[in-house]
Structures are given as structure tokens and as C-alpha cells.
Amino acid sequence: MLQRLRENKSAQGTLLALPTMLWMFGLLIIPLLLTLVISVGRRSPDGDVIYTFTLDNYLRLLGYSTDCDNGSGSCFNPLYVQILWRSISLAFNTTFWVILLAYPLAYFIARANPKRRNIFLFMVLIPLWTNFVIRVYAWMMLLRKEGTINIIIGWVANFLHIPFQPLEMLYTPGAVLVGMVYEFLPFMILPIFTSLEKIDTSLYEAAADLGANGIKTFLRVTLPLSMPGVVAGTILVFIPVMGTFIVSDILGGRQVILVGNLIQRQFLDARDPTFGSAASLILMIMTLIVTYFYTRKFGFGEEIVVA
Amino acid sequence: MPNEFAVELRDVVKQFITPEGNKLNAVDHVTMQIKNGEFFSMLGSSGCGKTTSLRMIAGFEWPTEGEVYIEGKPMGHTPPFQRKVNTVFQSYALFQHMTVFQNVAFGLEMEGAQKDEIEKRVKRALEMVQLTGMERRKPKQLSGGQQQRVAVARSLVKVPDVLLLDEPLGALDLKLRKEMQLELKALQQQLGITFIYVTHDQEEAMTMSDRIAVMSKGKVQQMGTPVEIYERPANRFVADFIGESNFLEGRIKTLSNKEACVFIPELNAEVTGIPVSEGLSNGEEVTVSIRPEKIRIAEKGIDQNSFKGVVTNTVYIGTDTHVYVDLSGKRIKVFEQNRISRLDPGSFYTVGQEVLLVMMPENVLVLKKG
Numbered sequence: 001m002l003q004r005l006r007e008n009k010s011a012q013g014t015l016l017a018l019p020t021m022l023w024m025f026g027l028l029i030i031p032l033l034l035t036l037v038i039s040v041g042r043r044s045p046d047g048d049v050i051y052t053f054t055l056d057n058y059l060r061l062l063g064y065s066t067d068c069d070n071g072s073g074s075c076f077n078p079l080y081v082q083i084l085w086r087s088i089s090l091a092f093n094t095t096f097w098v099i100l101l102a103y104p105l106a107y108f109i110a111r112a113n114p115k116r117r118n119i120f121l122f123m124v125l126i127p128l129w130t131n132f133v134i135r136v137y138a139w140m141m142l143l144r145k146e147g148t149i150n151i152i153i154g155w156v157a158n159f160l161h162i163p164f165q166p167l168e169m170l171y172t173p174g175a176v177l178v179g180m181v182y183e184f185l186p187f188m189i190l191p192i193f194t195s196l197e198k199i200d201t202s203l204y205e206a207a208a209d210l211g212a213n214g215i216k217t218f219l220r221v222t223l224p225l226s227m228p229g230v231v232a233g234t235i236l237v238f239i240p241v242m243g244t245f246i247v248s249d250i251l252g253g254r255q256v257i258l259v260g261n262l263i264q265r266q267f268l269d270a271r272d273p274t275f276g277s278a279a280s281l282i283l284m285i286m287t288l289i290v291t292y293f294y295t296r297k298f299g300f301g302e303e304i305v306v307a
Numbered sequence: 308m309p310n311e312f313a314v315e316l317r318d319v320v321k322q323f324i325t326p327e328g329n330k331l332n333a334v335d336h337v338t339m340q341i342k343n344g345e346f347f348s349m350l351g352s353s354g355c356g357k358t359t360s361l362r363m364i365a366g367f368e369w370p371t372e373g374e375v376y377i378e379g380k381p382m383g384h385t386p387p388f389q390r391k392v393n394t395v396f397q398s399y400a401l402f403q404h405m406t407v408f409q410n411v412a413f414g415l416e417m418e419g420a421q422k423d424e425i426e427k428r429v430k431r432a433l434e435m436v437q438l439t440g441m442e443r444r445k446p447k448q449l450s451g452g453q454q455q456r457v458a459v460a461r462s463l464v465k466v467p468d469v470l471l472l473d474e475p476l477g478a479l480d481l482k483l484r485k486e487m488q489l490e491l492k493a494l495q496q497q498l499g500i501t502f503i504y505v506t507h508d509q510e511e512a513m514t515m516s517d518r519i520a521v522m523s524k525g526k527v528q529q530m531g532t533p534v535e536i537y538e539r540p541a542n543r544f545v546a547d548f549i550g551e552s553n554f555l556e557g558r559i560k561t562l563s564n565k566e567a568c569v570f571i572p573e574l575n576a577e578v579t580g581i582p583v584s585e586g587l588s589n590g591e592e593v594t595v596s597i598r599p600e601k602i603r604i605a606e607k608g609i610d611q612n613s614f615k616g617v618v619t620n621t622v623y624i625g626t627d628t629h630v631y632v633d634l635s636g637k638r639i640k641v642f643e644q645n646r647i648s649r650l651d652p653g654s655f656y657t658v659g660q661e662v663l664l665v666m667m668p669e670n671v672l673v674l675k676k677g
Contacts, residue, residue, distance in 0.1 A: 205367050206400035208387040210465065211417035220413070224404045 039277035047271035057278035080262070080279075087259040088286060090173075091241040094180040098237050099230060101181065102188035106229070107222075109189075110196035121193070124186050132183065136250045139179050143169040143251065171253035179247040184240070188233035195229030196222070231298040235291065242287045259283045310379035313469050313501035314341040314364055314392075319373035321359050321525075333359045335525030336373070341469075341503060341518075346495050348504040348512040351522035352548075357505045360522075361471050364503065365394045378468055388417070392469040393462035397477055399454050401446040407433070407457050408442040414465045432464035435494065452483045459491070469501045476511065488514050509549050513537070521545050543674050546596045553602070553639050555595040559673075562589050567673055569595050573637050579611050580668035587673065594674040599640040601670035604630065604656070605663045612668060618660045630656050632664060639664060 005011055039057055042050045061084070065077035109120045127135060142148045150166040157164035169175055199222065207217040245260030252258075259279060266276030321334040334356040341347045349357035362368045363375050366387035375382045377390060393414070402410050411432055415425045433439055436456035446454055455475060462470055472491075476484045492515045495502045506512050512519050513533040520530045521544075528548075529541040540546035543554065557569040560577060567587060568579040578595055587593065605613065616632040616639065623645075630641045641664065656662065 200398060200400065202396050202398050202400040203402065205365075205387070206394070206396060206402075206461075207413070208367075209365060209392075209394045210414035210461065211388045212413075213386075213388055216417060221402060225402075 035277045035280055038274055039281055041274045043272045043274050049273055057275045058282070060275065061278055061282055083257055083259055083262050084282065084286065086256070087242060087283070088290070090177065090180065090258065091238050091290075093177055094184060094241045095234055095238045097177070097181045098184050098188045099234070102185055102192055102233065103226075103230070106189050106192035106196055110193050121190075124189050128186060133246055133250075135183065136179055136247055139175070139182065139251055140170060143175050143178070145170070170251065171255050173252070173256050175251040176248045176256045179251040180241055180244070183247060184237040187236040188230075191232040191236065192226060192229035195226045195232075199225050227298065231295075231300065234294065235300065238294075239287055239291065242290075243283060311342065312340045312376070313343045313345070313378060314503065315339070315376040315379075316360065316363075317374050317376065319360070319363065319370045319375060321356070321363060321368060322371040332525050334363070334370075337522075337525070337527055338373075339520055339527060339530060341501060343501055344499050346492065346502045346504065346515055346517045348506060348516040348519045349522055350506060350509060350512040350519050350549075352507055354524075355522040356525040357507075357522050358473055361394075361473055361503060361505050364469070365392055365471050366390050391467055392471055393465050393467040394471040394473065395455075395458045395462050395475045397474045399446075399458040399475075401454055401457055401461075403446055406443050406445055407438065407449070410446065410457055411461045411464050414461060418465070428464055429460075432460040435463065436460045436490075451479055452487065455479065455487065459494070463494075463498070463500070467500065469503060470495075472502060472504045474506055475504075476506075484511070485514075491515065513549075521548060523548070540596070540672065540674070543594050543596065546672065546674060551599050551640060551642075552596045553599060555597075555637065557593055557595050559587060559589055559591045559593055562587060566668075569593060569673060571595065574614060574635050576614060578666065578668070578671055581671045581673050582669060583673050587675070592676050594676060596672045596674055597666050597670055599629070600627075600642040600644070601667070602639065602641045603665040603667070604632075604641055604643060605665045607663065609665060612666045612671075614664045614666075616662055616664055618656045618658055618662055620658060621656050623655070628655060630662075632662060634664065 005015070037051065038049055040053050040055065042052055042054055042056065044050050060077075061080045063076045063078055063081050065075050066073065067077075068075035105124075109117055109124075112120060140147070144150075145166045145168065147170070149169065154164055154166065203221055203225070204217055207221045212220060243260050245258060245264050248256045248258045248261055249264075259282075263276050263279045263283070266272045266279060270276075316337050316339050319334055319337045320332055323331050323333050325331050333354075337356070337360060349360060351357045359368060363370055364377070366382065366385055366389075369384050377392060382390065402413065405413070408429055411429045412425050415428060420428070429442075430439075433442065436459055438453060438456050438460065441449065441453065441457075446457065449457065455478075458475065475491075476487050479487060488511055491502070495515075504512070504515065516533060518530060518532055519536055521528045521536060523544055529536055529545045531539075536545060537549055540549060540552075546552040547554070555571045555573060555578075557571040557578070559567050560570045561568045562583070565582055565584075566579075567581045567583045568577055569581060570577050581595070614634050616634040618630060619633045619638065620631040622629040622631075625645070627642045627644055630643060632639045632641060
């Protein structure tokens with residue numbers, strides 16, 4: 001038996017993958033199928049699931065409403081479409097700002113001398129040692145009306161004799177964006193750093209040798225060669241941002257509701273698991289569509305992952 | 308009218324700080340003049356300063372002291388992209404995200420050349436290195452030799468005044484390397500562009516160069532044609548580094564206008580009639596050097612410069628047989644060409660056999676100490 005296993009490479013592979021496969025099957029595939037089944041069910045008046053087949057939940061998410069003011073049987077209710085749209089655009093926005101902030105820093109770290117480089121990388125990782133939720137709360141302390149940022153601006157205004165009203169920063173879309181960008185920055189810095197670090201410095205010299213100045217070298221050589229890092233980072237940032245609800249919950253208050261918050265509330269507050277399940281699947285489908293088109297164009301950044 | 312010298316280094320020093328914090332002159336007061344249209348090689352082992360010198364010409368490094376001139380103009384801190392020189396890198400440094408065509412076109416695009424002009428010149432450059440038809444491949448889809456050709460084409464397409472080559476054949480296997488040596492040399496002659504070639508391979512330097520600068524420890528040990536460097540090495544380092552040599556320590560016993568007689572205490576014998584030229588003085592401690600292939604093994608000696616010894620070892624290497632002869636405790640290498648095909652082991656020298664080594668005076672060199 002053991003002897004045969006030793007000779008059979010593919011059986012070895014299967015055996016090694018088995019624990020993960022069981023794990024994925026039990027905790028991903030089956031729950032996903034359950035979600036699908038529940039999402040086409042109907043909520044009973046006391047919050048249980050009636051198993052049936054109806055697309056009502058999906059239609060509701062897409063704006064179909066029977067609860068209309070104008071007395072007609074159905075009308076368009078933009079609430080959920082707005083939430084979906086807000087989530088997607090916030091995810092794009094976050095990714096955009098994260099790239100914009102992470103790239104120069106990654107570039108700086110990649111070009112630092114090796115001794116300092118490790119210290120910088122360490123500093124990028126340190127925040128991850130603190131719990132995610134606690135770090136978001138810290139932003140609350142910074143952003144609220146009596147928070148650190150307003151206090152400092154107040155001092156400066158006072159010093160310059162400018163009248164000053166504390167800024168309303170907390171519970172705004174801006175606050176959610178700031179929190180998101182902050183949370184996901186390391187996940188962009190690291191892959192970009194990795195791909196930049198791998199670029200042979202003789203390529204920069206070759207570009208200069210062939211007549212390219214610093215800007216042209218960056219645009220024609222550095223940037224294209226570091227794209228795998230940007231792609232990998234984008235996937236690592238975009239997907240979780242689409243589904244997150246903690247940042248918007250804490251920094252957005254009730255003002256900024258995302259799909260994540262919607263799903264959470266359906267299960268915990270509204271007790272409508274059928275609608276929550278439908279929203280979950282819609283979120284997944286949206287994420288898959290965006291990721292599909294993105295990776296079809298840019299790949300998965302596999303040069304980073306594999307090499 | 309073009310300057311006589313394509314590149315000139317005047318008293319150039321490049322200092323680096325070692326990780327331990329010490330100052331190190333990687334290039335130490337180097338002066339050299341490279342003529343227009345010349346195939347010039349810098350030859351030396353790693354750390355001799357050859358690559359650093361090349362990088363200073365390219366503009367990747369700036370001299371700590373001294374000045375680099377290109378076509379008679381002092382370069383100062385001129386960045387690489389403003390110098391009319393191009394480099395072929397040891398690692399080729401091809402842009403992996405671009406096709407062969409894009410790689411070669413890159414330099415022309417930077418010049419702002421017209422599209423059809425670029426197309427024409429890239430096509431011609433690829434023809435020159437025999438890569439027609441490979442335009443759309445990525446560097447990873449090419450063999451090492453082909454990648455190296457792309458690197459050459461990418462530099463030559465810019466029609467530089469000087470092409471700098473930093474051990475460009477180092478990564479290729481022997482056969483391909485020899486082929487490429489001849490191709491590069493032919494290309495250089497055909498284009499008439501000055502080539503400055505860095506290598507640690509003496510055979511390569513000898514094969515291709517018009518002139519060679521032998522470098523060691525940041526200094527130029529000797530500059531000259533391959534023949535000069537091999538036949539008249541300036542010092543013991545060069546005699547040892549280029550080819551092989553037997554060295555005997557001695558003292559000048561008598562010195563006439565053109566000839567010297569050197570007493571060798573190790574052998575308790577004299578080597579007489581050695582032609583000398585430069586300032587040696589009577590009684591001076593010198594090193595006598597003779598190439599192994601220039602020693603003759605004889606049955607009977609002539610009057611001068613024949614020494615009796617015992618064969619200690621013979622090594623058959625195909626073209627030659629290396630015979631090691633013990634001369635009063637001093638081991639001397641002799642290379643004998645195998646001019647006659649034979650299989651009989653008895654016809655070769657045998658260990659323990661007594662032989663006479665004849666060193667013709669014109670084959671012996673007197674090298675100054677230090």
C-alpha cells in the first residue's frame with residue numbers, strides 16, 4: 001500500500017490536497033449552495049425561510065417594488081441599486097487611492113539600501129499586529145468633532161486668528177474612504193514592492209544608455225515591469241473592500257450603507273435571510289464580473305505569485 | 308574633423324567605500340587613449356577595475372578624480388542618455404515586457420525618430436545580427452545567443468560613436484562564444500565603430516582586439532597589441548596573467564648595450580645573451596621569464612643556456628604535451644607541440660628521463676622587480 005503510494009505521484013498530490021479540499025467543500029461549497037437555495041426562498045412572517053422558488057429577492061435588489069406611493073402595482077425603488085452602486089464605486093475609489101499612495105512608497109522602499117529596506121517593510125507590517133476593528137476605532141478618535149485632527153486645526157486657526165468651526169468628518173463617505181484606504185494600504189505596498197525589487201537595475205541603466213531620462217524610464221520600463229505587483233495588489237484590495245462592512249459601520253455611521261452592511265442587517269436586524277442571501281450572491285457575482293474582466297486584461301499578477 | 312581619440316581617460320580615479328568603511332580605489336589613476344575605429348579590450352580578473360572604467364565611460368559612474376573624454380569633449384557629470392556611447396550589458400538587460408522589435412526600437416523612439424525611419428533602421432539592425440523574422444518574439448522565447456544579438460542590435464541601431472561591451476559573451480557556451488567573437492569582430496570592422504570590450508578571458512581579448520589594456524588592482528599594467536602583450540610583457544604580472552610563463556629569480560651579472568647576462572642562484576647558472584632595451588643596471592635583481600612553448604628539449608646542448616634536468620611529469624593534452632622538468636629543484640614547464648601522430652607511449656618523454664632544456668636568448672625576457 002505504502003509502496004504503491006510512493007510510486008504514484010498523482011495519488012500523493014491528491015492526498016496532500018485532500019484536507020484543504022474537504023475544508024473548502026464543507027465550509028465553502030456547501031454553504032454557498034445553501035445560500036443559493038435560501039435566496040430563492042420566501043420569508044415567513046415570523047422570519048423563517050419558506051423553501052420555494054421565487055426570484056422576488058433578486059428583483060427587489062434590482063429595484064422592483066410593490067410598495068408604491070403612486071398606487072400602481074409596481075414601481076422602481078432605487079434604494080438597493082444605489083447601495084450596490086455605492087459599494088462598487090467605493091471599491092474602485094479605494095483601490096485607486098491605495099495604488100496612488102502605495103506605489104511611491106513601495107518604489108522608495110525597493111530603492112532603499114537593503115538594511116533600511118527591512119526596517120521599512122517591518123514598519124509597513126506593524127499596524128497589522130493590531131486588531132482591524134481597533135484600528136478603525138482609532139480613526140474615529142482622529143476624525144470626530146472633538147477629535148485629534150480638529151484639535152490641531154483649531155490650534156493652528158487660533159494661532160493665525162482665523163475663525164474656526166470644527167469640521168464634520170466622521171460619518172461621511174470621505175471618512176469611510178480614508179478608513180478603507182488606510183486598512184488596505186499594506187496589501188498593495190507589499191506586492192508592488194516585490195515586483196519592483198525584482199527589476200534588474202541594469203534595465204534602468206540600459207534605458208538611460210539608450211537615451212531615456214528618468215521619467216521615460218519610469219513610464220516605459222519601471223511601470224510596465226511592476227504591473228504584476230499592481231495587479232496582484234488590486235485583487236487583494238478590491239475584493240475585500242467590496243464586501244467589508246466594519247469600516248462603513250464605524251466610520252460611516254448610518255449614513256454610508258454598503259452591500260456588506262445591507263447583508264449584515266438582513267441576517268441580524270431585519271431577520272430576512274432570504275433577502276440577505278440574494279444580496280450575498282449579487283455581491284459575489286458583481287465581484288466576479290469585475291475581477292474577471294480585470295484579470296482577463298492584466299492577468300493575476302502571477303509573475304509575482306509564482307516566481 | 309573627428310577627434311583622433313574616440314575615448315580618453317585622463318588620470319581617472321574611482322573611489323568606493325567598502326562595507327567595512329574603508330576607501331578603495333577601484334580605478335586608480337588610469338590613463339588610456341582609445342583610437343577611433345579601434346577594437347580595444349580591457350582585460351583583467353574580477354575586481355581589476357575594468358568594468359568600473361567602462362561604466363565611467365558609459366556615464367553610470369562618475370570619476371572621483373580625473374576626467375573622461377568622448378570625442379575630445381570632457382564628460383564631467385553628463386548623464387548616460389546624453390552620451391553618444393551605447394552599452395551591451397553582461398546580463399543583456401533586455402526589456403522582458405517588450406518584443407525584439409520594441410527592444411531594438413526603444414533607443415530610436417527616445418531620439419524621437421519617425422515611425423517609418425524606426426522601422427527601417429530596426430529592420431537593418433536585426434539583419435545585421437541575423438535575427439530577421441524574430442521581431443515579434445519576446446526575449447524569453449530566444450536562446451542565449453539570440454538574446455545577446457538583440458542586445459547588440461539594440462545598441463548598434465543608435466549608431467553610437469563608441470560601443471561598450473561588458474563581458475557580453477560570458478553566459479554563452481564555448482562554441483557559441485567563439486562564433487560570436489568572430490561575428491562581433493567582423494561587425495566592428497564592417498561598421499568602423501570603436502568597440503571597447505571588457506573581458507576576463509585572455510583568449511577572447513587576443514582573438515578580437517587591436518589593442519588590449521591589461522588591468523590589475525585598478526591600474527593599467529600594460530597597454531599594447533596582442534602580440535606586444537604576449538611577446539613583450541611589461542612586468543611579471545602580465546607575463547603570468549597572459550598565457551603561461553616560467554619565472555626564475557636572478558641578478559644581472561653583465562650588461563652591454565643590447566644584451567644582458569643574468570645569474571640565477573637557484574640553478575647556479577647563467578642565462579646569457581638576453582636582448583634588453585630599457586633602463587636596467589648592473590647588479591640589479593630581476594625576474595627572468597620564458598614561455599613554456601619557447602623552451603626546446605634537446606639531446607645535446609648548445610654552449611649557452613642549456614640546462615640539464617629530469618622529467619617529473621608529462622601531460623598529454625592533444626595539441627601539446629606538457630612536460631614538467633626538474634631543474635636543480637626548480638620546476639620548469641615545457642610545452643611541446645605534437646607534430647607527429649603516434650600512439651607508442653615509449654616515444655614520449657618518461658618520468659625520470661634526463662633531458663637538456665635549451666632556452667634561446669631571444670625567447671628569454673628580463674623583467675624588472677616590483
